[in-house]
Amino acid sequence: MKPDKKINILLVDDRPENLLVLESVLSSPEYHLISVNSGEEALKYVLMYDIAVILLDVQMPGLDGFETAKMIKSREKSKQIPIIFITAISQALEHVKEGYHAGAIDYIFKPFHPETLKMKIEAFIKIYKYQEQIKMQNEVLNVIGETLEDTLVTFDETGRMVTINPAITKMFGYTEEELIGHPIKVIVPDLSRFFTKSKKLGRIIEVSASRKNKSIFPADIQIGEASIEDQLIYVCSIRDVTERKLLEEERFRKIFEATPCLVSLQSVVDWRYINVNKSWLTYSGYNEYEEVINQTSVSLKYIFHLNESGETVVDMSDLHHPVQSSRIKYLNKSGELREGLLSTEYMDLHGERCLLSVITDITERVLVEKEMARLDRLNLVGEMASGIVHEVRNPMTTVRGFLQMSKDFPSHEFIDIMIEELDRAHNIITEFLSVSKTNSVERISKDLNEIIELLFPLIQAKALYSDLQVHLDLNLCPVLQINEREIRQLILNLALNGLDAMSAGGTLTIKTFQEDNEVILAIQDEGCGIKKEVIDKIGTPFFSTKKDGTGLGLSICHKVASEHNATIKINTSNQGTTFFVHFIIKGNQVNVVS
Incomplete structure (x- = not known):
């Protein structure tokens, strides 16, 4: 019903003055008052208009009120229209019963109270509006159900289908009558696999649907839930997605x-x-x-x-x-x-x-990577060869100069310096060989803390000589499969580098702990840190931040870590630098229990 449409009220009385009274009482912008003088006219207007309520006089010439009411109620179009009898004849019980038997739903006796009449009419008008609204909604739903290409099925808690829209015939080949009362699994066999276990209402579920001819097609279904008179009903929409x-x-x-x-x-x-x-x-x-x-x-x-x-x-x-x-x-x-x-x-x-x-x-990519790795190794060898030639040439030049001078001025001081320079060249070559050594060595199960405790006196002696302190923070960790000699060299190199990075009064902290599936060795100094522009070069042979360093010490550390499937990470700031060595715990390693 449109909001601006007036509501039709039919007034039937053979006396004009009575109609005038009714019109004055019920006058309203919402109402369209239709006044007629006879039962015959009333029947005509009932056919012509959509009437909300009828006020009908009982005593009229020709068709009286009772006969008019019976005829109105006998017609399909008008049988639901509420009829209120208005009479001044008799209030006897028999008379009233006759009116109700004719189809009246109420009686108003003359003289009537205007406000009472208005209130009754308003009540019937509300009922009429509500019925019209329901009627319109039902019509919309019917149109949707009949024109929608998706199949709409309602089923109860037992899974039996209650209602089905006409789309079922085109989609599945069944008529509505063939399926009403049957389980929904007839058309959606695997619905229970998705619905009873998860009960995820409102979600679109992809299923296989079955036609009457037993052919299978893909479908999207969506299920909603409703409660009607305390009975749980499920509403299921089924969409054929074969084309998609x-x-x-x-x-x-x-x-x-x-x-x-x-x-x-x-x-x-x-x-x-x-x-x-x-x-x-x-x-x-x-x-x-x-x-x-x-x-x-x-x-x-x-x-x-x-x-x-x-x-x-x-x-x-x-x-x-x-x-x-x-x-x-x-x-x-x-x-x-x-x-x-x-x-x-x-x-x-x-x-x-x-x-x-x-x-x-990735065959070609792997070949390219291997070739690039080989070229990188050749490049590294070239850089290392260039560096070692430079480093060894310096002490050799010194020795040669002092040998030449000793021809004329023999001196024990010169001999000591030459021995020191030759030892330096020997150490450079030894460290170079340590970096390039590729022979595999046997590993044993060893507690990292035991190695640190054995090295502690040596590290502490070096620290005390420079007015420094060493602090151990060793926590319970699993044993590792390691080569003890190589790990000792790694710890010593990192610890001595940390001591060299600090001025008097500093503290070197050596810490071990377990984190997830790793044992972590952390060596922290309180130096001035490493500059960001050189951090990526740390560990490159012959690159060092020390005045007399060769850079081979950290190269050896990286090589030892790599051979133990460990990684070295650096955290540095102006408050100091920490080297973290992450050892992966293997499946067959067990925790040390104190």
């Missing part, structure tokens, strides 16, 4: 074919190849799709890296869980061993469980 799925498959097919990665799709049931892309054929060594598609004998052998534990050969059927960018080697048809990154994902395709495999071939 076809577009998605077409998009997937284009990506599938265009990607440079090796992509394959296999059935999990028998591991036959459903599809492979052109890159897969190229890298695997097969020439034609017919050699691979629907074949179960064709298979690439995947060799998975297992860190220090070596490698293992794996078939796709052994992959029970998806993997993401796993480093592998794979053998192609011609026996060539290539390298790649493998990612897998399980998926359902047309009701069949499949495994999607994507390999990013």
Whole structure:
């Protein structure tokens, strides 16, 4: 009902003065008062207008009020219109019963109170407005239900369908009558798998729906919940997404074919190849799709890296869980061993469980990386050779000069200086050999704290000589698989560097602790810190911030850490520098219990 539409009230009385009174009492901008003088006219206007309420006089010539009321109630269009009898004849019980039997819902006796009449009319008008609103909502819902392409189904707590819209016929091939009262699983077989377990109302769920002819199609469903007269009802909308799925498959097919990665799709049931892309054929060594598609004998052998534990050969059927960018080697048809990154994902395709495999071939990249590493090593050797020549040439020049002078002025002082310079050259060569040494050494299970405690007197003696302090903060840590000699050298190099970085009165702190799956050694000094512009060069052979340093000490530390699968991190500021050495705890190591 439009807001500006007036409400029709029909006034029926054979006396004009009575109609005038009624009009004056009920006059309102909201009402359209229709006044007629007979029952015959009343029947005509009931057919012409949508009447909200009828005020009907009982005693009229021709058709009286009772007869008029019976005829109004006998018609389908007007039988719901409320009728109020107005009479001055009799208030006898029999008379009133006759009026109610004729279809009246109320009686007003003359003379009536104007306000009482207005209040009764207003009450009926409210009921009328409410009914019109419900009628309009029902009409809208009916239109939506009849024109909507989605299927709308309501079902009760037992899963049986209560109402269905006409779209069911086009989508599923059933009539509404064929499904009412039947379980909803007839059309959505796997609904219970999503609905009863999670009860996630309002969310769009992707399911497989079943038509009358038993064909399956993909559908999106959305379920809402309502309570009607204390009965729980579920409202389910079903949308056929076959066209969308076809577009998605077409998009997937284009990506599938265009990607440079090796992509394959296999059935999990028998591991036959459903599809492979052109890159897969190229890298695997097969020439034609017919050699691979629907074949179960064709298979690439995947060799998975297992860190220090070596490698293992794996078939796709052994992959029970998806993997993401796993480093592998794979053998192609011609026996060539290539390298790649493998990612897998399980998926359902047309009701069949499949495994999607994507390999990013990195064989050429690995070769380039190896060549770059080789060139880097050659470059490093060149830099180190240049540095060692420079460092060794200085003491040799000194020795040669003093030997030449000793021809004319022999002196023990010269000999001491020459020995000192030769020792310096010897130390440089020894440290250089330590950096370049690649021989593997045996490792044992050792507590890092024990090594530090053994070295503590030596470090403390060096500190006291320079008016410095050493503080140990050793916490309980698991034992590590280490080479004790190399770790002693690492700790001494870092500790002595820390002492050299401080002025008198400073404190060197050596700390150990466990964090997650790592044992961490922290050596902290109270020096002035390392400048940001040189921090990246720390550990480079022959680069040193010390006046007489060679830079080989920290190079040895980095080499020892690398051989123990450890990493060295630096935290520096103007308050001091801390070197952190992170040792990874292996699976077979156990905590030391005091």
